Amino acid sequence: MTFELAAxxxxxxxxxxxxxxxxxxxxxxxxxGAGKSTALGLAAGTLRPHDGEITxxxxxxxxAQDGRRTAWVAPxxxxxxxxxxDPMLFGHLTVRENIAFGPRAQGATRRExxxxxxxxxxxxxxxxxxxxxxxxxxxxxxxxxxxARALAAAPRLLLLDEPMAALDVDTTPALRQRLQHLxxxxxxxxxTHDVLDALVLADEVAVVDGGRVVERGPTAExxxxxxxxxxxxxxxxxxxxxxxxxxxxxxxxxxxxHGHGAPxxxxxxxxxxxxxxxxxxxxxxxxxxxxxxxFRATVRSLTPHGDLVRVRTDRLAADVTPGSVxxxxxxPGREVWLAVKAAEVxxxxx
Amino acid sequence: MSAPATRERAATTRTRRDPxxxxxxxxxxxxxxxxxxxxxxxxxxxxxxTRVDWSNYGALVTSESARAALVLSLQTAVASTLLCLVxxxxxxxxxxxxxFPGQGLLRSLVLVPLVLPPVVGGVALLSTFGRRGLLGxxxxxxxxxxxxxxxxxxxxxxxxxxxxxxxxxxxxxxTAGERYDVVAASLGASPTxxxxxxxxxxxxxxxxxxxxxxFARALGEFGATITFAGSLQGVTRxxxxxxxxxxxxxxxxxxxxSLLLVAVAVVVIAATHxxxxxxxVR
Numbered sequence: 315m316t317f318e319l320a321a322x323x324x325x326x327x328x329x330x331x332x333x334x335x336x337x338x339x340x341x342x343x344x345x346x347g348a349g350k351s352t353a354l355g356l357a358a359g360t361l362r363p364h365d366g367e368i369t370x371x372x373x374x375x376x377x378a379q380d381g382r383r384t385a386w387v388a389p390x391x392x393x394x395x396x397x398x399x400d401p402m403l404f405g406h407l408t409v410r411e412n413i414a415f416g417p418r419a420q421g422a423t424r425r426e427x428x429x430x431x432x433x434x435x436x437x438x439x440x441x442x443x444x445x446x447x448x449x450x451x452x453x454x455x456x457x458x459x460x461x462a463r464a465l466a467a468a469p470r471l472l473l474l475d476e477p478m479a480a481l482d483v484d485t486t487p488a489l490r491q492r493l494q495h496l497x498x499x500x501x502x503x504x505x506t507h508d509v510l511d512a513l514v515l516a517d518e519v520a521v522v523d524g525g526r527v528v529e530r531g532p533t534a535e536x537x538x539x540x541x542x543x544x545x546x547x548x549x550x551x552x553x554x555x556x557x558x559x560x561x562x563x564x565x566x567x568x569x570x571x572h573g574h575g576a577p578x579x580x581x582x583x584x585x586x587x588x589x590x591x592x593x594x595x596x597x598x599x600x601x602x603x604x605x606x607x608x609f610r611a612t613v614r615s616l617t618p619h620g621d622l623v624r625v626r627t628d629r630l631a632a633d634v635t636p637g638s639v640x641x642x643x644x645x646p647g648r649e650v651w652l653a654v655k656a657a658e659v660x661x662x663x664x
Numbered sequence: 665m666s667a668p669a670t671r672e673r674a675a676t677t678r679t680r681r682d683p684x685x686x687x688x689x690x691x692x693x694x695x696x697x698x699x700x701x702x703x704x705x706x707x708x709x710x711x712x713x714t715r716v717d718w719s720n721y722g723a724l725v726t727s728e729s730a731r732a733a734l735v736l737s738l739q740t741a742v743a744s745t746l747l748c749l750v751x752x753x754x755x756x757x758x759x760x761x762x763x764f765p766g767q768g769l770l771r772s773l774v775l776v777p778l779v780l781p782p783v784v785g786g787v788a789l790l791s792t793f794g795r796r797g798l799l800g801x802x803x804x805x806x807x808x809x810x811x812x813x814x815x816x817x818x819x820x821x822x823x824x825x826x827x828x829x830x831x832x833x834x835x836x837x838x839t840a841g842e843r844y845d846v847v848a849a850s851l852g853a854s855p856t857x858x859x860x861x862x863x864x865x866x867x868x869x870x871x872x873x874x875x876x877x878x879f880a881r882a883l884g885e886f887g888a889t890i891t892f893a894g895s896l897q898g899v900t901r902x903x904x905x906x907x908x909x910x911x912x913x914x915x916x917x918x919x920x921x922s923l924l925l926v927a928v929a930v931v932v933i934a935a936t937h938x939x940x941x942x943x944x945v946r
Contacts, residue, residue, distance in 0.1 A: 358850055389849040390858075396850035402843060406865040415861070419853035467851040 316501050317471050319356060321366030321376075326352045327525040332503070334471070334518075339502040341516030341533065343509070343548055349525040350505035354473045357503065358396045359389035370394065370470055390419075395469035399476040401460035403448035409459050410435065410444040416467025434462035437496065454485035458492065465496060472497070474504040478511060490514050509537060509548045521545045539662055541586060552594065552630040554587040563587045563661055571607050573661035583663050593658035594632035596625060597651040598642055606653045613648045627652065709926060716923055717916045724920035732898040733906035734924065740814065740902060741882040744821035748878045751822075752829035753871075757859070759830070760837035771834075778827040785823050786891025793819065793892075816893035817900050821882035828877040836870020837863070876936045880929055 315333040322329045328349045334340045342350045355361035356368060359375065367377040367385075375392050377385035395416070403412050410431050417427035435441045438458040448456055457477065464472060477493065478486045494514050504515055512519050512533055519536040521529040521544055528542045540546040546553030556565040562572040563585045571587040579585070595601070601608060611627035618624075622633040625644060630652050634644075644650070717724065724730065759771050777785055793810040794800045803810065810816050840863070848862040849855070864871065886904040893900040895909065903925055911918040 358846070360846055388855075389846070390852050390854050392850075393852070394850060396847060398843070398847070402847045404844065404848075404862055404865070406868070415848070415853070416851035419848070419851055419857050419861070463851065469850075473850075 317357070317370050317503075319353065319366070319368045321356055321363035321368060321378075323352055323356065323361060324364050326361075328352045328356075329525055330522065330527050332520060332527065334501055334503060337499050337501055338517045339497055339500075339504060339515055341512035341519045342503060342505045342522050343507065343512050343519055343545065344505075344522035345507060345544060348522045348544075350522050351475055352525070353522070354396070354475050354503065354505055357392075357471065358394050358473055359387065359392055362386070393468070393470040394473060395464040395467045395471075396473045397460055397464045397475065397477055399479045401448070401453075401456035403451075403456055403459055403463070405448055408445050408447060409440065409451070412448065412459060413463045413466045415463060420467065430466050434466045437465075438462045438492070452485075453481050454489055457481060457485075457489060461493065461496060465500065470501065472500050472502045474502060474506075476506055477504070478506075478508065507548065509550065513537060519545075539586075539660070540588065546588060550591065552589050552591060554630075556585055556587070558583045558585045558663075569607075569609065571659060571661070572656040573659040574657045577662055579663050585661055585663055587659050587661045589630070589654050589659045591619075591624060591631040591633040592622070593654055594630050595653045596632050596634055596638065596642060596644065597653060600651050601653045606655055607659065609652045611650055611652050613644055613646050613650060615646055616644060625650075630654070712919060712922060712926075715919050717920065720916065721920055724917045725924050727917070729897055729901075729906060730917065730921055730924075733901055733903045733921070736814070736817070736898065736901065737883060737903040738928075740817045740821055741879055744818045744825055744882040745875060745879045747818065747822045748826050748829045748882075749875065752826055752874070752878070753833065753864075755826075756830045756833035756837060757863075760834045761842065774830050775827050777824050778831075782824055782885065782887030782889075783891050786820060786888035786893075789816070789820060789823060789888065789892040811892060812894045812896065812900060814893075814899055817889055817902060820888035820892045821885045824885055824888055825878040825881040828881050829874040832870050832874030832877060833867060836867035836874075839870075840866045872936055876933060879932060883928065884925070 316336040317332075317334040319333070320331040326349065330349065330353050332340065332342075332353065342353060344350050352361060356363055356376070362383065363376055363378045364381050365378055368375045370392065373387070374385045375387045375394070377383075403409075404415065407415065410428070413434050414427040414431035417430045418424070422430070431444075432441075435444055438461065440455060440458060440462075443451065443455065443459075448459070451459065457480075461477070474493075478489060481489060490511065491514070497515060502515075504511060506512060516533050519529075519531065519533045520527045521536065521540075521542055523542065523544045529536055529540070529545050536545055537549045540549050540551060540553060543553055554563065554565055554571050556563040556571065558564075558577070558579050558581055559570065560581065562570045564570050573587055577585070609629045611629040614626045614628060616623050616625055616639060619633055621635075623636055623639050625632045625634055625639070627650065632652060638644075642650070725734075755774065759767065759774070780788075790797060790811060792798050792800065793803070793816070795804060795809070795811060797811075800811065810819065844862050844866055845858050848858045853861065884904055885902070886908065889900065889902060890905055890908075895901045895905045901909070903921060907918050907921045907925070910921060
């Protein structure tokens with residue numbers, strides 16, 4: 315492994331174990347305050363571990379035993395570059411000088427640094443803006459420059475902390491694609507709460523919640539078969555946990571959820587049932603007919619979700635059309651029935 | 665904070681105030697005391713201007729003693745401003761960025777010269793660097809005599825001016841935060857490189873205004889200087905001391921020299937204000 319981190323920071327409630335292989339991208343997915351930024355801070359050297367060790371290319375960046383520091387490499391000697399939510403470009407330098415900052419700081423000659431800045435300017439298609447000041451750039455342009463500046467420093471590990479969070483919705487897809495291209499060979503840790511970032515950019519996902527890694531695996535697997543409630547909610551999926559019975563997944567609430575397919579597991583195995591909100595129908599009275607899973611639920615909130623409205627309840631989330639919301643008179647507090655076809659529910663062992 | 669909001673703010677600081685904007689948080693009655701306050705500051709300066717003997721102005725301010733005082737004032741004020749920068753920038757850095765026990769106490773102590781009557785500052789300096797002072801005796805052994813020399817003038821001015829620089833720069837450093845420094849370090853810049861290429865440019869407006877304040881305070885220093893350095897023409901008699909002395913014998917000369925001090929202050933503030941606004945870093 316190129317990068318390995320196993321550390322605790324009790325003051326921030328963090329206890330994580332992470333590793334990234336050469337050239338791969340690991341996404342840390344988790345809600346705000348889950349400990350993603352703390353983990354990045356440990357790698358960058360803005361935070362000290364209380365216990366544990368952090369290594370990059372076999373070199374110990376930081377190590378501590380029970381609060382006593384046993385090894386420490388200063389942030390500027392780590393070759394770990396950080397890109398935050400805000401571009402944080404140096405306002406007194408031009409775009410070109412910003413990109414050349416890393417090479418210059420690491421001892422490259424003026425000419426070498428300029429050549430490297432030129433190459434990265436071309437890579438982000440902003441050669442025309444080389445002599446502009448950061449204040450004159452758009453948000454998307456500024457973030458592209460920030461990416462080029464980080465990569466021009468030739469980091470062995472790149473840390474991206476919610477790199478798309480501060481951008482307009484319109485700029486995000488283009489930047490995401492560009493990042494995908496630029497990060498192809500770069501060892502990277504990406505902290506995000508956006509499932510799309512993880513899908514497009516990451517080879518692997520570690521779901522962080524409450525300062526711990528609660529789930530870990532290849533991106534597609536984690537997002538299509540989430541085992542934790544958070545992974546399911548960010549994947550936009552409904553998740554019901556229970557145990558396997560001959561009939562289906564029996565939840566703690568006493569319901570039995572029917573899914574499609576019969577997993578090859580013994581009775582009593584811990585199971586997860588997953589369905590997409592779009593597969594959930596909302597009714598005012600108990601629905602009849604075809605093999606369905608039905609749940610009594612209370613509406614908690616209504617939020618726009620693309621062209622649909624996401625109805626969150628105390629049970630599952632459902633995506634319905636604005637027309638249905640009006641027709642059913644949906645509002646927080648309203649009692650409803652939720653129905654999901656068995657064919658729309660995936661069940662698998664946890 | 666979202667990027668569009670950042671851009672918007674950048675735009676409003678660049679452009680002039682929008683005439684369509686309605687001022688908020690300004691009760692109308694505030695104008696009256698504000699105008700009185702403004703007059704209280706400006707009127708004495710105008711009054712002094714009316715008392716100037718313009719026909720002899722040139723002769724009054726170019727007399728030998730006046731010229732010597734002006735030259736000495738400028739030299740010592742520049743020297744003490746430099747001393748304040750050399751000592752004050754690291755002090756502000758340590759106070760703003762360092763983490764050590766007693767930091768709060770140290771921050772309060774730095775402010776002492778700000779609230780101390782300058783005469784008391786002079787007495788304190790005398791008990792340190794005077795012939796019988798704490799350090800003075802051992803320095804005298806080395807052949808160094810500080811009290812009642814030009815060096816004493818510089819020390820007196822630095823003593824009273826230092827807090828102005830430290831306080832403005834420390835405030836600017838705190839406002840700027842450490843986020844840019846973290847990014848710069850992650851790009852491979854050593855702490856000294858970060859200071860030189862990122863931190864100081866970032867706090868440039870605060871550093872500049874602190875420097876101007878320190879220079880102005882040094883230029884106007886009177887109490888500590890006369891106590892610690894005395895009033896020797898060409899050696900320790902700076903312009904404020906000369907004004908005070910002339911007031912007894914030649915009031916016209918005192919007024920003329922006062923106006924000269926005002927002019928120097930206005931020129932310094934105007935020059936730095938324009939440069940500060942133009943070279944400000946976001």
